Amino acid sequence: MSAPPPDAVTGVVLAGGRGTRLAPLTDRTSKQLLPVGGRPLVARVLGQLVRAGIADVLLLIDDRHAGDFLRVLRDGRDLGLRSLGYVWQPPSGAGMAAAIARAEPHLRTDRFMVACGDVLIDAPLGPSVRAFAAQPDGALLVATRTADTAGYTPLRVEDGRVTALGDKDPDRHGPGWTDLGCYLYGRDAFDHVRSLRPSARGEVEIWDLNRRYADAGTLRYKEVKGWWCDVGTSREVYRRADERYKSNSRF
Template identity: 40%
Template sequence: MKGVILAGGTGTRLAPLTKLVNKHLLPAGKYPMIHYAVAKLADAGIEDILLVIGKQSAGLFIDYLGGGKPWGVRLTYRIQEEAGGIAQGLALAEGFVAPGEKMVVLLGDNLFEDDLKPLVEKFGAQEQGAMVVLKEVDDLNRYGVPVFLRDSIIFIEEKPSTPKSGYCVTGIYMYDSGVFDTIRKIRPSPRGEMEITDVNNVYAMEGRLRYGVLNGWWTDAGTFDSLREAGEKLSAGKGGER
């Protein structure tokens, strides 16, 4: 199974720091944020990882991560030329992930405590399709929220005013190689981006979307408050360093 880390984007919520450096290189605890995404995939047994980055700070990513040797992985880099959405960034993994292979996709600003290995093994046993990883949270109107029918996700509603479940979709996704065909079927959203929720909803409508649940803490460290909170937890050893 391959790994894909999406670390492009402009990080506007962390400005003015992100005018100087890509947000995934900002410190979270003792390390840059991107350190933990690589470590989580390595600990899950993923050895080949594609890192999708923007042009900003590209050299700094390479200076810090190199080819991945400290983590026992092989890193490949690709540039996302513009901020066109998560699905657009994921599309750059085509070719890196071969037909018939599966992948684990992490958003580089997602920091979390759980070991990914049990979820990766669960998806490995899944014949085809996709898996999203959920977390029970209070501020559901910030996220995509799954709608369930019995024990299956039938739709993911983006930033709902009246959530239909108590879970949000985190930035941890798993796909078969058919995801690239699915991305080609969707169209940009009103904000002009290729949305990963639209991709996940294609799988949901086809009955091929499964899910796992995080038990430990999780945050998308895209704001100063969430980055500080994650840094405190990581400094206390709750999240792994490798």
């Protein structure tokens, strides 16, 4: 395969995790393989990246359902990808930032976009990819304004930059900014991950990685508007997403 263009962005999709909040639906399969409107959830996430102009993706999976991912997605060409690589991560997990680091030896580009494999976003992600390509340094996250940030990472933003990230709190209700599980980084992200310490729950956290950029003044954001869904939140949320896609022919 020829070398990618210098401004190319590789997709890194996080598809491990046990999906315990969706049990018993996930007792025998990955939450990313659950059908949403007749298509596997992960196929819809990959479609979002394809529409954003990303041609090559690394999919992080663990060994519990590896064969099922290969059977369903194969080499990714049926989804419009040029290439789809599979990267193994320990099933126990050590945090999102640690999972991202496992992609480092497999990347063929200097920039990459991380996408949570259970978050669906109606708005196009191409503008975020293009905005990041124009950045001289730092990172960028996809953000939205929401009526309730409970359970999500609240963001403080100013003049196109994220200046601070708060802690997740399921009991803190109120409007504000949050990210949507899509992050764009350069290779310096791996150096940051190596220097991070695990949190109190023993994981290397994505928000600690993003705070490094925010503290340096180099964490930018791109706002998206419209419908989005963190499908893995609960069985009720999953069912609502499934019904939405079933009842809308444009999907």
